[in-house]
Amino acid sequence: MSDVTVIGLGNMGSALARALRANGHTVTVWNRSPEKAASLVATGAVLAPSAAAAITASWLIIMCVTNYVAANRILGEVATELPGKLLVQFTTGSPQDARASETWAHAHGAEYLEGAITGSPSSIGTASAHILLSGREAVFRKAEPILRGLASQLDYKGEPIGLASAWEMVFIMHYYGMFLSLLHSVQICQAEGIPLEEYSTLLGEQGKPYEKWLCENIQSGHYQETSAPLELWAGGIQQIAQHAQDSHIDAEFPRLAARLFQKAMEAGYAREEVSALFKVLQKSD
Ligand SMILES: NC(=O)c1ccc[n+]([C@@H]2O[C@H](COP(=O)([O-])OP(=O)(O)OC[C@H]3O[C@@H](n4cnc5c(N)ncnc54)[C@H](OP(=O)(O)O)[C@@H]3O)[C@@H](O)[C@H]2O)c1
Known part of the structure; x- marks a missing residue:
């Protein structure tokens, strides 16, 4: 038996598993593409031959895959192994997804957070890491000793299961406003002959390193993926737009942002940096 299982070894899942190993826990991992486990196996993690075997290996299961469609597919295949397990779902989803998932997990005999x-995968295990959690408090207290090593700011939001997702939407929403504003500012610079490096320097002086870095991506024309590819942002804003519609909040802004991100996906920029959205906006009339 391991202390904890991590399912999904993309940028974020790998960071979670690495931090758990660094904290001295025994860790079992599983990923659809097993080759991504190699660097973790080198640190002592055990690669399970199947998702079902990975679930069997630990009482605490951490899941972190692209979206709920992927997560639910995996869970559906391992449902018989779930009774008695505690599942912590780090896959980004809406509060509605979280509520449905908690109900499903309870119906299959598992506890659920x-x-x-x-933050970014590189923040995991550092002082700047911030993780939001929701679900039954007694369940949170059980998982807390292990989860605390992932983030010094382990932010328990309360029992209603949708709270962590709701807070995540609150946190990330301002980025979408920033992206669209920044990319429009770049276009103003270009239309008026203001050198982009001057804008980028100003952003640095204003203490906006992320914005400066996005601007430098555009300046250099290099949009290679780092750790948060455009498709994750596209999925996030789709969920926010859907949530706005379901909650009868005016959805005009999230829908606009979601449409633009969808165009970028259709243009083939899914695995590029979020700054690649600029290439779509540049082509707009
Ligand atoms: N990266 C960030 O900065 C960040 C920040 C906050 C939250 N998150 C959230 O963390 C979650 C994971 O993000 P990430 O950065 O790790 O993404 P990623 O690097 O793109 O990795 C995606 C993971 O999902 C797996 N996956 C996708 N579809 C699957 C399917 N149908 N069946 C089985 N596995 C599937 C992939 O397996 P393969 O390796 O086989 O493709 C991979 O392990 C997302 O929900 C994201 O929103 C990420």
């Missing part, structure tokens, strides 16, 4: 990560 919803998790949301507001």
Whole structure:
């Protein structure tokens, strides 16, 4: 038996598994593409031959895959292994997804927490890491000793299971406003002959390193993926737009942002940096 299982070894799942190993826990991992486990196996993690075997290996199961469609598919295949397990879902989803998932997990004999990560994979295990959690408090207290090693700011939001997702939407929403504003500012610079490096320097002086870095991506024309590819942002804003519609909030802004991100997906920029959205806006009339 391991202390904890991690399912999904993309950028974020790998960071979670690495931090758990660094904290001295025994860790079992599983990923659809097993080759991604190699660097973790080198640190002592055990690669399970199947998702079902990975679930069997630990009482605490952490899941972190692209979206709920993928997560639910995996869970559906391992449902018989779930009784008695505690599932922490770090896959980004809406509060509605979290509520449905908690009901499903309970119906299959598992305890359930919803998790949301507001920072980048490189923040995991460091002082700047911030993880939101929701679900039954007694369940949170059980998982807390292990989860605490992932983030010094382990932010338990309360029992209603949708709270972690709701807070994640609150945190990330301002980025979408920032992206669209920044990319429009770049276009103003270009239309008026203001050198982009001057804008980028100003952003640095204003203490906006992320914005400066996005601007430098555009300046250099290099949009290679780092750790948060455009498709994750596209999925996030789709969920926010859907949530706005379901909650009868005016959805005009999230829908606009979601449409633009969808165009970028259709243009083939899914695995590029979020700054690649600029290439779509540039082509707009
Ligand atoms: N990266 C960030 O900065 C960040 C920040 C906060 C939250 N998050 C959230 O963390 C979650 C994971 O993000 P990530 O950065 O790790 O993404 P990623 O690097 O793109 O990795 C995606 C993971 O999902 C797996 N996956 C996708 N579809 C699958 C399917 N149908 N069946 C089985 N496995 C599937 C992939 O397996 P393969 O390796 O086989 O493709 C991979 O393990 C997302 O919900 C994201 O929103 C990420």
